[in-house]
Amino acid sequence: MAEDLKITTSENKEEQYRSLIPQIEALLFGETDLIANLANVAAALKEQFKWFWVGFYLVKNDQLVLGPFQGPVACTRIAKGKGVCGTSWAKAETLIVPDVEAFPGHIACSSLSRSEIVLPLMHEGAVIGVLDVDSEELSAFNETDAKYLQEVINLIKFNA
Secondary structure (H helix, E strand, O other), X not given: OOOOOOOOOOXXXXXXXXXXXXXXXXXXXXOOOHHHXXXXXXXXXXXXXXXXXXXXXXXXXXXXXXXXXXXXOOOOEEEOXXXXXXXXXXXXXXXXXXXXXXXXXXXXXXXXXXXXXXXXXXXXXXXXXXXXXXXXXXXXXXXXXXXXXXXXXXXXXXXO
16 A cells, blocks of 8 residues: 655646556555545545645435545535536536636635536446535636546445
8 A cells, every 4th residue: 555645746737647546546455445545535636736625525315425525624515406516416427617606506615716626426327426626726627637537536446
């Protein structure tokens, strides 16, 4: 198991992901506890990219409930279809929001968040949670993030 991350200082986002993904794979190798794995994934992403907030919400009793995360305190529960996370859950699709203020029904857990990407966590055809990433910068996320964050999610075993 990896104990330290090798942080890539490249300005190229794709290079950063390519360096980080094998390290995340090593962190997850042999560990079967979902919460431990989500915690390490959130920490690794936050450490590499210095985003404002990185974390997971898990579906529990028809709500998204806050799971492992890195960053300031966050909203604890989000209803299906509400905000960016709830909408990603309801649509079962990745959402890239360049300006959260322009997103109808955005839930402001922090006024410092300016842009966001949310990816659904799928298991056996159902959304079981979301990966939520926030930035203090406008338009911080793009299709490169969507592609590689999906690769990260694909490393996580949800049946553990």
